[in-house]
Amino acid sequence: MREIKTVCPRDCYDTCSLIVLVNDENKIVSIRGDKENPITQGFICARAAKDPERIYINRILYPYIRKGKKPKRSFEKVSWEKALDLVVSKLKEVLANYGSEYVLHLEYTGNQGLLTRYFSQRIWYAIGATRTDDSLCSRSGHEALFLHYGSSYGIQPEELPEMKLIVFWGFNALVSAPHLWSLSLKARRKEAVIVTIDPRRSETAKLSDIWLKIKPSSDVALAYGIARYLIEHNYVDLEFIEKWTYGYEEFKREVMKWTPSKVERVTGVKWSLIEKVGELYGKMRPSATMIGIGLQKNLYGAESVRAVSLIPALLGFHRGFYYSNSKGWLVDIAYLTGEKLTNKNCKVVSQVALSEHVERGEFKFIFIYNMNPALTIPNQRAFRKGLLRDDVFVVVYDTHWTETANYADVVLPAPTYLEKNDLVISYSHRYVRISKKIIEPLGESRNEIWLMRELAERLGLKEAWIFEEPWEALRKSLKNAFESGSFEDLIEGKTLKLKYRPRNEYQTLTGKIEFYSIKAEKLRLNPLPKQYPLELKDGEFILLNSSTSKYTHTQFREVYGPIPPIVVINSEDARLINVKEGDVVDLFNEYGRVRVKIVVDDFIQRGVLWSPRQLIGLNGEPQNSLIPSVTQKLGGGPIFNSSIVKIAKVLNFQN
Numbered sequence: 001m002r003e004i005k006t007v008c009p010r011d012c013y014d015t016c017s018l019i020v021l022v023n024d025e026n027k028i029v030s031i032r033g034d035k036e037n038p039i040t041q042g043f044i045c046a047r048a049a050k051d052p053e054r055i056y057i058n059r060i061l062y063p064y065i066r067k068g069k070k071p072k073r074s075f076e077k078v079s080w081e082k083a084l085d086l087v088v089s090k091l092k093e094v095l096a097n098y099g100s101e102y103v104l105h106l107e108y109t110g111n112q113g114l115l116t117r118y119f120s121q122r123i124w125y126a127i128g129a130t131r132t133d134d135s136l137c138s139r140s141g142h143e144a145l146f147l148h149y150g151s152s153y154g155i156q157p158e159e160l161p162e163m164k165l166i167v168f169w170g171f172n173a174l175v176s177a178p179h180l181w182s183l184s185l186k187a188r189r190k191e192a193v194i195v196t197i198d199p200r201r202s203e204t205a206k207l208s209d210i211w212l213k214i215k216p217s218s219d220v221a222l223a224y225g226i227a228r229y230l231i232e233h234n235y236v237d238l239e240f241i242e243k244w245t246y247g248y249e250e251f252k253r254e255v256m257k258w259t260p261s262k263v264e265r266v267t268g269v270k271w272s273l274i275e276k277v278g279e280l281y282g283k284m285r286p287s288a289t290m291i292g293i294g295l296q297k298n299l300y301g302a303e304s305v306r307a308v309s310l311i312p313a314l315l316g317f318h319r320g321f322y323y324s325n326s327k328g329w330l331v332d333i334a335y336l337t338g339e340k341l342t343n344k345n346c347k348v349v350s351q352v353a354l355s356e357h358v359e360r361g362e363f364k365f366i367f368i369y370n371m372n373p374a375l376t377i378p379n380q381r382a383f384r385k386g387l388l389r390d391d392v393f394v395v396v397y398d399t400h401w402t403e404t405a406n407y408a409d410v411v412l413p414a415p416t417y418l419e420k421n422d423l424v425i426s427y428s429h430r431y432v433r434i435s436k437k438i439i440e441p442l443g444e445s446r447n448e449i450w451l452m453r454e455l456a457e458r459l460g461l462k463e464a465w466i467f468e469e470p471w472e473a474l475r476k477s478l479k480n481a482f483e484s485g486s487f488e489d490l491i492e493g494k495t496l497k498l499k500y501r502p503r504n505e506y507q508t509l510t511g512k513i514e515f516y517s518i519k520a521e522k523l524r525l526n527p528l529p530k531q532y533p534l535e536l537k538d539g540e541f542i543l544l545n546s547s548t549s550k551y552t553h554t555q556f557r558e559v560y561g562p563i564p565p566i567v568v569i570n571s572e573d574a575r576l577i578n579v580k581e582g583d584v585v586d587l588f589n590e591y592g593r594v595r596v597k598i599v600v601d602d603f604i605q606r607g608v609l610w611s612p613r614q615l616i617g618l619n620g621e622p623q624n625s626l627i628p629s630v631t632q633k634l635g636g637g638p639i640f641n642s643s644i645v646k647i648a649k650v651l652n653f654q655n
Contacts, residue, residue: 001022001023002021002022003019003021003022004019004020004022004436004438005018005019005020005433005436005493006018006019006020006417006418006434006437006438007433007435008044008048008424008435009111009112009113009116009417009422010047010110010112010552010555011109011110011552011553012177012552013176013177013180013426013427013428014039014045014177014180014426014429015040015112015424015425015427015428015429016034016037016044016048016179017034017036017040017431017433017495018033018044019031019032019034020418020438022439026439027439028051028052028055028418028438028439031044031048031049031051031052032044036495038158039157039158039183039426039428039429040179041179041183043182045178045549046550047552047555047556050556050560051416051418053558054555054559055416055418055419055442058400059399059400059401059443059445060398060399060411060412060413060414060443060445061413061443061444062077062413062444063078063079063080063411063413063444064077064083064410065078065083065086065410066408066409066410070387070388070407071384071387071403073401073405075411080444080446083410083412084454084455084458086409086410087395087410087412087455088455088458090365090409091365092459094365094393095127097364100128100129100344100346102130102362102363102364102365103124103127103130103365103367104130104131104132104349104363105121105129105130105131105367106131106132106354106366106367106368106371107121107368107369107370107371108134108136108137108370108373108376109137109370109371110371110372110553110555111370111417111422112424113417113422113423113424114336114422114423114424114425114474115420115422115423115447115448115449115470115474116370116417116420116422116447117370118333118337119336119337119448119449119473119474120369120448120449120451120452121336121337121338121339122337122338122341122452122463122466123452123455123456123461125338125339125341125342125344125346126338126456126463126465126466127461128344128345128346129346129367130347130348130363131346131348132348132349132350132351132354133348133350133351135351135352135631135635135636135637135638136351136376136377136637136638137293137637138324139635139636140296140305140635141291141293141295141305141323141635142323142324142327142635144296144301144302144303144305144306144309144634144635145306145321146507146519147514147517147519147634148309148514148517149309149506149507149514150505150506151327151328151507152323152324152326153319153325153326153327153328153501153503154319154320154325154503155288155290155319155320155321155322156325156430157322157428157429158183158429158430159288160180160183160184160186160187161183161187161190163184163187163192163286163287164191164192164193164285164286164287165195165280165281165287165288166184166192166193166194166195166287166288166290167194167195167197167281167287167288167290168184168196168197168204168208168290168292169197169198169219169291169292169295169308170197170198170292170294171196171198171204171290171291171292171293171294171295172204172205172292172294172547173204173290173292174203174204174207175202175204175546175547175548176293176546177428180290180428181204193209193210193280193284194207194209194210195208195211195277195280196208196210196211197211197212197214197222198213198214199213199215199216199544199604199605200544200568200603200604200605200610201213201604202546202603203549205603210273210277210280212273212274212277213268213269214268214269215266215268215605216298216534216542216544216608216641216642217298217299217300217301217304217532217534217542217641217642218267218268218534219295219307219308220300220304220306220307220529220531220532221258221267222263222269223304223308223310223311224254224307224529224531225258225260225263225271225274226274226277226278226281226311227251227255227311228255228256228260228263229274229275229279230281230282230311230314230315231252231255231256231314233278233282235278235281235283237316239316240316241313241314244318244506244513245313245512245513245514245515246508246510246512246514246516247515247516247517247527248516250515250516250528251310251515251516254528266531281311281315282315286317287312287315287320288320288321288322289308289312289320289321289322291308291309291322291323293324294546295308296632296635297637297639297640297641298639298640299532299630299632299639299642300530300532300632300642301632301637301641302633302635303526303530303531303532303634304529306529308321309321309323310513310515310529313513319503322428324427325427325428325429326425326427327501328501329481329498329499329500330480330498330501331477331498332476332477332479333477335477338465338466341463341465342463350631350636352378352629352636352637352638353378353379353629353630353631354373354377354383354629355377355378355379355380355381355383355386355629356379356382357386358382358386358392359382359385361389361391363392364391364392365392365393365395366392366393366395367395367397368394368395368396368397368408369396369397369398369414369448370398371404372398372403372554374387374402374403374406374622375402375404375614375622376554376614376624377624377629378624378627378628378630378638378640379591379624379625379628380592380621380624381592382629384407387407388407394407394409394410395408395409395410395411396408396410396411396412397411397412397414397448397451399414399415399416400558403622413443413444413445414446414447414448415441415445415446415447417435418437418438418439419438419440419441419442419447420437421434421435421436421437422434423435423474423490425498430483430497430498431495431496431497432482432490432495432496432497433493433495433496434491434493436493449470452466453466453467471491474487480499481498481499482496482497482498482499483496483497483498483499483500484496485497515528516528525633525634534642536607536644539577539647540646541569541573541607541608541646541647542607542608542609542641542642542644543567543587543609543610543611543626543643543644544608544609544611544641545610545613545614545623545640546610547612548564548612548613551563551613551614553613553614554614562615562616563612563613563615563616564612564615565594565595565596565597565615565616565617565618566596566597566599566611566615567585567587567597567599567609567610568599568601568609568610568611569598569599569600569601569604569609569647570600570602570606570607570608571600571602572606573607574598574600577647577649578649579647579649580600581598581600582597583597583598583649583650584597584649584650585598585647585648585649586647586648586650587609587617587626587645587647588646588647588648589626589644589645589646591625591626591627592621593619593621593625594617594619594621594625594626595617595618595619595621596611596615596617596618597618609645609647611623626643626645627640628643
């Protein structure tokens with residue numbers, strides 16, 4: 001037996017340091033947490049614990065070429081040579097007959113390794129292929145924070161144990177960031193108070209000291225209500241505001257329009273409870289306002305993030321929120337991808353509205369890796385219809401068989417993170433070490449860099465930067481990125497800490513925190529956060545979805561089975577529409593119809609439904625068939641948590 005240290009690269013706040021046990025037959029036996037990392041603290045989640053099992057299940061181990069019609073999984077196993085000949089032939093044909101903008105390079109965060117995700121994009125930048133704007137997850141929240149702070153970085157996780165108040169706002173940390181939750185519990189053992197603000201009684205809400213059961217999309221009103229309490233009770237740090245902020249008086253005038261009765265009516269939260277949280281904010285210092293990525297996944301989600309982020313500024317805290325710290329690192333991603341190495345202007349399309357582009361046939365060649373878009377993007381019917389077009393050639397490069405692979409013309413085998421060397425940067429904490437290869441790649445899987453070079457050579461591309469040694473490219477992109485230690489120390493296996501941009505540095509037009517955003521005014525947006533109504537007609541429900549503890553997006557179904565096809569409804573709503581626990585219903589709207597089983601539970605409020613993220617219905621339809629490809633005005637983000645559905649009971653259902 002031998003032990004090897006590595007790092008989990010999944011789309012997760014925590015980016016855990018791991019220790020992998022390998023037996024004499026070179027098979028992975030187990031994975032456990034490494035206590036060396038003070039953030040991840042030596043324990044792992046239910047997902048990472050199953051990697052030793054998942055790595056051997058449902059794998060794509062060889063290249064395949066389609067034999068039958070889509071979307072059947074009908075493929076012929078072929079050699080890499082034959083597969084690449086076909087891929088390059090089709091790619092050359094499209095480039096010659098249509099041009100580079102008809103080639104779509106589609107990826108996201110299935111693996112966040114710098115080499116896996118970013119360096120391998122160089123070939124597509126060299127070609128000048130179309131890419132997406134990465135708006136599917138967190139972009140609207142980033143853009144919201146940019147308006148008032150100039151960038152979106154904030155509190156470091158290592159500060160959490162010293163906080164007196166921690167507010168999880170639209171953030172189910174116990175499931176989505178268990179190590180940040182663990183650090184928060186350390187603060188509570190020192191008598192800190194934990195508050196959760198969420199439309200549903202999430203796992204985090206159940207274990208918090210206070211839960212505010214807010215109506216969906218009413219967060220601006222609640223933030224203004226708390227701000228009003230702080231202003232009226234002299235908890236505002238006026239010296240800080242004078243020195244470090246701009247536009248406070250305009251902000252204050254807007255806040256004071258939000259009377260207690262108005263805030264109660266819009267949010268559904270009693271004013272007495274808002275007063276209680278306001279008092280905690282005022283007295284329990286320092287505090288951390290933890291803004292969940294899910295908070296901004298609705299039509300006006302960016303407005304919510306804007307408003308919530310300004311509460312710490314009232315109290316005199318420099319960036320006293322947490323959303324994502326990725327913009328705080330000194331890592332040159334544009335160099336890694338090749339974006340800054342080419343003069344070609346690549347076309348960029350909305351990731352949220354991608355289905356419409358694909359359905360219209362705007363792309364003749366689509367290369368997909370590091371994501372499962374045939375489940376994860378909105379407006380699934382349109383997207384899948386587009387992949388079925390006769391005039392589009394689809395290549396899927398992945399580790400496991402997915403729904404997207406079913407729409408491929410060529411499928412290529414990729415190694416998992418346990419089968420290659422890489423470097424992973426967390427979007428929450430500063431601790432970095434190499435993600436080491438544990439075992440040799442299974443089957444005939446080949447890594448992203450090998451594939452990029454093979455394609456480039458066959459296409460006759462001459463750009464030297466495509467063929468740059470990858471670890472040398474990493475060295476350049478990480479120049480001056482570390483607080484202490486060198487790139488050589490990293491190569492030797494040491495854990496280093498990233499430098500962090502100053503918390504009291506604001507990249508706004510005034511160089512200050514802008515309560516009243518000048519940038520927003522120039523963009524003809526609301527200079528102050530604005531509360532918009534989200535109204536329902538009779539028979540309509542707001543459908544919320546979020547992650548569960550066993551799955552990272554669509555990963556781990558191999559070991560845990562399908563994501564449960566359920567919908568949770570309030571008991572009073574269930575009574576009114578005459579459904580009960582276990583009944584089968586269709587959730588439907590103009591975009592699709594998804595069949596699920598009813599769960600009755602009052603952890604959800606009236607007029608609201610909740611389902612696990614990215615489930616597949618009992619009728620085979622994905623949850624995202626119900627989600628329109630409508631984009632937010634700010635940041636172009638999705639509206640997953642403000643989609644409206646109706647319910648129809650299914651009689652005489654048989655599996």
